[in-house]
Amino acid sequence: MKVTIKDVEHVAILARLGLSDDEKKKFTEQLSRILEYAEVINKLDTKKVEPTSHAIPMKNIFREDKVVPCENAKEITANAPKEDNNMFSVPRIME
């Protein structure tokens, strides 16, 4: 699979990842090489094969939707880059 610089720019937008021009160039070349290698899996016939997402059987596990007090809110918001009165502060997202 030949990856173009346009592909790299598109994927970087999807991933919300800022890239320098050098990085874009490097990733275009490296992703092409890695995907070219990954294409060996196309040699395998998987028409009748089910996909595996988890190797060990899993089922959804639900818990009661119950409000519990948070004892260490301060400890949690202390990690925020910008904190305001025990809340996370972010740039304005609506006018």
Next chain:
Amino acid sequence: MELFELTAHELHAKLDKRETSAEEIVKSVLGRISKTENKVSAFMTINIDEAIIKAKEIDDYIASGKKLTPLTGIPVAIKDNMCTRGILTTASSKILRNYIPPYNATVVEKILQAGAIPIGKTNLDEFAMGSSTENSAYKVTKNPWNLGTVPGGSSGGSAACIAADEAILAFGSDTGGSIRQPASFCGVVGLKPTYGRVSRYGLIAFASSLDQIGPLTKDVTDAAIFLNAMAGHDPKDSTSVDLSVPDYRKSLIDDVKNLKIGVIKELLGEGISSSVKKSILEAAELLKKLGAKVEEVSMPTLKYGVAAYYLLATAEASSNLERYDGVKYGHRSASSDDILAMYYNTRREGFGPEVKRRIMLGTYALSAGYYDAYYLKAQKVRTLIKNDFDKAFSKFDALLSPTAPSPAFKIGEKTDDPLSMYLSDIATIPVNLAGIPAISIPCGFVNDLPVGLQIIGKAFSEEMLFRVAYTYEQNTEWHKRKPKL
């Protein structure tokens, strides 16, 4: 022998007989760290004062006549992608340079309850993405056997600190080989348990369907003791399995008579160094001499493991790493005038090259138009690899292969060639894809660098792995060698 040179079970025996104290043990290990850490660089954070305070508490507890657990007073190193309340946890990434977790990972909570003493946090490839620990944003950890070579990765700090006697036990995590490959490179024991055997709560996620926490230790007995302490169901991790945990010490039996052991043909062929191959075949021969029935087994789908893995693991990583957005913790770019600029700039400044590469690859594999060709196809290949293991385990009790295709490589040797770095996990990756357990134990030396033997078992057969590994260890001397530092 100095205290720092001993295993957890040897130190436990001394503590039990009151021949030493937790404080003496901790001070011995800290003394060792002060002599060798400037050469090895295994640690991100060393808990000097906290460890000594904790050791004194443990000694009071012992003096009060309370019963010791096998971990009471034992210094434990914790990989820096596991949350430790109040202690800096970076995942060796700049994006978490100032993150102080408000909670403990379940495995950390468990060893604290057992009376173990956290001695420090160990270096890793950023977010556990790598095979050499060179992707750490902070420092390059050196292999204690040869300071010009890598310790392997991503749990390179944990493996190196065990090899250098800078800790007694160490936690690692393994997504594609990140416990076993560094164990192999550093000449220590490393076990990746069955997926779901150990809670992942508080482990900073890389690829959630593959990640598993496990022990890095000086011998097989310590691995069994340490797994006892960390295994079990956890309501906080719904992928941890609700199965009773056996006492793994009971599986330390020096006997492999009539066990059926398969040597995987495809993992002794192309790409495997001839000296490594020789060590593995000698190990197989020894097990045969000890009474095991050893045969070659062909597993043709394993060679597709690396390709499938780098699509699946990166896809999961791209999703897991969305949380680093500059809002709740970690780095936020100074250029955050609007919300999109905050996302783009925070992630550009905070992530290193390998993490960016994997986010790009994973996002690509999941994106419209490519999902079926890459992600879904890789999930189907995962099924085929799992089927190949199921078939092998219908005939064999355990399988053998090298842990890594070569001994430790030189620092800088593979950093410009991501694909060649990825291929160093060729023997370990299929095990994660199948969700099964595997252990790496020392089985020889090439040019004074250790070689690791990988023993693979079916799901929840850790007891079988311990039995085979223990038998091999009891009949060899490799694990007794120590690097000169």
